Amino acid sequence: MQARRIKYDVIGLAEPRRRHRFNAVYDTGEELFLGTCDSRGVGGVGVLVNTSLSMNIDSFEQLTTRIGRLRLRRCGSTPALTIFVVYAPTSNYDEEEVEAFYMDLERFYREDHTFSIGDFNAKMGPRRTFEERHNGAHELEWNEQGERLSEFIMTTKILHDNLQFQNPHPQRWTW
Structure with a gap:
């Protein structure tokens, strides 16, 4: 696994193109969450959480095919944390789809803001x-x-x- 070559806590994954949700806990303690793509096979987001934070996972939700939310519980001196994982439409998409993406992201951010990571293109x-x-x-x-x-x-x-x-x-x- 490539992630073992770098030091990380959370890696945001853009466009895994899965038709069904997937969650796995590896022998190392790392936890992987993958959301689904749309009917065209586009999008989907996910996260890979390192062992050091996996015990703090509260939830991972795919809010849209392009926006996911990872919630981590407070643990000791580490505060509760929300991380948005995003995959924005490329410049090939209609302006309406790009605008809808940012409207969704802004709405979710206002509800529960902390970090946003991902591919904004x-x-x-x-x-x-x-x-x-x-x-x-x-x-x-x-x-x-x-x-x-x-x-x-x-x-x-x-x-x-x-x-x-x-x-x-x-x-x-x-x-």
Whole structure:
């Protein structure tokens, strides 16, 4: 399993394309949750939880085919935590589907906000205004998904951390 090569607590999985829900507990104590895709075979999200946190799992729910929610119970000094796992539509999708995704995400976030991880299929270019202070200085261009993600970040006032680090060009996978 590739995950054993890295140090992690929770890994968000995008687009496993499963027709049926799947949950497994491995001999190592790691726990895997996979949600389902839509009727076109698109989407689905899941999480892999490391042994160190698996005892704190309260629940994993697939809220839509593109949004999942992992809830972890409070344990000692570690507070209760909610993590949203997402797989946003690519720029090939209709604007209505992209907008519906962000409306769902915003609604779920307002109900129970903490962390969102996943594949937003977004390119967020350099800062254009002061309000876009969540943007890093390393991306060169924007796409429509980047515009929408930027709106979501400014509306919900969440912290966006991935753009603060420069990745080599071959490691940038969004189109």
